[in-house]
Amino acid sequence: MxxxxxxxxxxxxxxxxxxxxxxxxxxxxxxxxxxxxxSRDATASIALKAGARVVSHAINLGVxxxxxxxxxxxxxxxxxxxxxxxxxxxxxxxxxAELIAGLADADIVIxxxxxxxxxxKSSAARRGVQRFIAGVVSMYARxxxxxxxxxxxxxxxxxxxxxxxxYPVEWLGDTVESIVLATRQGLTVHELPxxxxxxxxxxxxxxxxxxxxxxxxxxxxxxxxxxRSVPPQLKAARRQTTKEVTA
Amino acid sequence: xxxxxxxxxxxxxxxxxxxxxxxxxxLPEKYAVLWLIAxxxxxxxxxxxxxxxxxxxxxxxxQPINLLFVGAFFVILLLLMQISLELARTRDELRKVVQxxxxxxxxxxxxxDD
Numbered sequence: 001m002x003x004x005x006x007x008x009x010x011x012x013x014x015x016x017x018x019x020x021x022x023x024x025x026x027x028x029x030x031x032x033x034x035x036x037x038x039s040r041d042a043t044a045s046i047a048l049k050a051g052a053r054v055v056s057h058a059i060n061l062g063v064x065x066x067x068x069x070x071x072x073x074x075x076x077x078x079x080x081x082x083x084x085x086x087x088x089x090x091x092x093x094x095x096x097a098e099l100i101a102g103l104a105d106a107d108i109v110i111x112x113x114x115x116x117x118x119x120x121k122s123s124a125a126r127r128g129v130q131r132f133i134a135g136v137v138s139m140y141a142r143x144x145x146x147x148x149x150x151x152x153x154x155x156x157x158x159x160x161x162x163x164x165x166x167y168p169v170e171w172l173g174d175t176v177e178s179i180v181l182a183t184r185q186g187l188t189v190h191e192l193p194x195x196x197x198x199x200x201x202x203x204x205x206x207x208x209x210x211x212x213x214x215x216x217x218x219x220x221x222x223x224x225x226x227x228r229s230v231p232p233q234l235k236a237a238r239r240q241t242t243k244e245v246t247a
Numbered sequence: 248x249x250x251x252x253x254x255x256x257x258x259x260x261x262x263x264x265x266x267x268x269x270x271x272x273x274l275p276e277k278y279a280v281l282w283l284i285a286x287x288x289x290x291x292x293x294x295x296x297x298x299x300x301x302x303x304x305x306x307x308x309x310q311p312i313n314l315l316f317v318g319a320f321f322v323i324l325l326l327l328m329q330i331s332l333e334l335a336r337t338r339d340e341l342r343k344v345v346q347x348x349x350x351x352x353x354x355x356x357x358x359x360d361d
Contacts, residue, residue, distance in 0.1 A: 058347035059340045078352050221276065246266045 003154075006030045006070030007052070008063050009087030012040035018072045020050045025095035027083075033073055034087070035066040043087070057201055063151070064174030065129040068167035071155070075164040082163075083154045091152045091202040099154040107159040108179070110145065111152035111194035129211045130150045133176070135217050139181045140226065141189045149175045149218075152194060159187050173225075175216055178226040185234070191224035254293035262286040281329075285322060 005027050009016055017032070023032060038060035047053045055069055067084060074082045083099055085091050095111055104111035114130065116168040130149065136150035149172065155163055162185050170179040178190055231239075268274035274282070274347045292299055292315070303311040 058344045173276075222270060222282070224276060224279070227266070228272065231272055 001080045001103075002078065002099070003027070003031065003081045003083060004070070004074045004077070005083045005085050005088045005096065006067060006074070007032060007034045007047075009034055009039065009043050009047070009086050010044060011038045011039045012047060012087040013043045015085055015089050016043050017046050017050060017170045019087060020047060020052055023085065023154060026096045029081075031069055035070050037061060037066045037074075038044075045221075049160035054117070062169055062171070064167055064169035068117070068163070068169065069172055071160060071164040071167060074126050074160060080157045082155055082160055084151055086151050088196075090196050091225045092195060092197065095138075095152070095192075097193075098192055099152075102149065102190060102192055103154060103156040103160070105155045106190035108182055108212070109154050109156075109192040110147065110150050110179075110189065111196075112145070112147035112150055112191040113194065113196050114146040115191055115193035122234045125211055126210065129215050134213065134220070136222055137176060137179055140222070141183045143189060145179070145189065145191050147191065148179060150194075151175060152196070162187065162234065165237045166233045168225075170221065171223055172218055177221050180222065181231075184230075250297065251293060255290065258286060258289035258293050261289060278329075281326065 005023065007016075007023075012019070020032070020034075023029070029051040029100070030053070032052040034044070034052050034054045036044040036047070036054060036056040038057045044054050044056050054105065055073055055230070057066065057069065070084075071082055081100070081103060083096060085093075085096075094133070099109050100112060114127070130147065134146050134148045138145045151174075159182055162182065163178070164182070168174055168181065170177070182189060262283075265274065265279065265286050269276075269279050299311045299315060303309075303314045306314065308314045344351075
């Protein structure tokens, strides 16, 4: 199975060299694509020099769109699976082999910070919010998920076919809505425990007000995802395959 | 049929239209919130017109209908401003994309010439 590691990155010039260096020990850089989401610094040129393949967005479109580009790139270049690996150094390369192995009995495998065996320090409020969201998403996925907002995940061949046609671009849609979308397409989602590093830059939201707003938005996104029909792109793709079958 | 029934029907039709647009991926989440709030407010106000009187009293407006006009006018102004800002941003992004594309095409034809 050919596996592509996709690294969505925005202005990560300070850390991207080191991230790719550690990544190269677990996965060859010629099978790594850095999706530069409109960075204003040297992120793209550093990655190119390191030996990774680079796709640059002319403008900033968000993580969801960057992953959408990565899925299309994977299909175009004949890959069977795509691993999302963040460019900020939060994810650890040693879990990549486990994610690939996990595809044996699932279409999507999510690396969870909170699953049994995973260690991740965070405030009680944040954990509570995450647990609540994960509980709601678990109901949709009909399997126990503990970390719905984790970006460290692998999409197998069947999931890749779906995501290359349509991947949610709205805020948090790329993590939460994509699980609901995949489940409704009949794909299976599993998780495995991972250890994540502290984020190199940026402070996660901590205040109660922000946490409430965040939860509210996620619930709104989930509500939307559940009333939404099949995305028009997927409908078109499906029509095409049935035509080919009947022809 | 009273005018109130007509108002409720119109407000419900608006809400259904917003939900259908959301469902078919035409209306993005970003704009959906404002439209959902507006249509729910329209339903509430048409179902309980007395609410309008209470709010007008609070603001000291003698004709409750004026509150409705002022409120609706303000909301529409806000929506218009949002659309103007989005349009400006989209034009700016379009310019960047076209410039980038033009430069990339020039570069790739140059590479072929070598």
